[in-house]
Amino acid sequence: DAGVIQSPRHEVTEMGQEVTLRCKPISGHNSLFWYRQTMMRGLELLIYFNNNVPIDDSGMPEDRFSAKMPNASFSTLKIQPSEPRDSAVYFCASTWGQNNSPLHFGNGTRLTVT
């Protein structure tokens, strides 16, 4: 029973480069969430989709961040251009429904921007 799958697990890049993080939600789930985790700020919601449509992107820090969900089984989070302060662990999570349904998290992508 596959869970939420994220790739890559680790990404090291130089400032100014484009970074693309990928997520495959659990089959049958129709809501997908992107979170960022840092020591200082904990888990922060960046954006979430319901039925492939972005519902709330108020957590996206800047225009440098963008997310897409072209179909029910794939989503990307892109940072262009990347900056050192973007270094964090980025988690994707999915669930069935929009409210009150527990999230199932992937194992995250650890991003380091030098």
Add this chain to the structure above:
Amino acid sequence: GQQLNQSPQSMFIQEGEDVSMNCTSSSIFNTWLWYKQDPGEGPVLLIALYKAGELTSNGRLTAQFGITRKDSFLNISASIPSDVGIYFCAGQGAQKLVFGQGTRLTINP
């Protein structure tokens, strides 16, 4: 916006001891969730609570949804080494799911 206060931030205990942690909020939540995160992995759901006053157990774990809907606690009985990790509470209200800052549990054998 909605915020959760989770305490304690860290705990250092002996193997076999019981553990208690809690979350409080100034906002009312409809759902309380407790997650555990191991190093290098994503948070994993431990217990979900959907009703004020609800008390739910999952093995050695017990969690309660506060009657005021503004708080929840998680207890772990007879701790074992694999209980080490970071525990997060999360509250779901009318808006998005909000996470606490986490309780880091360290166990001395």
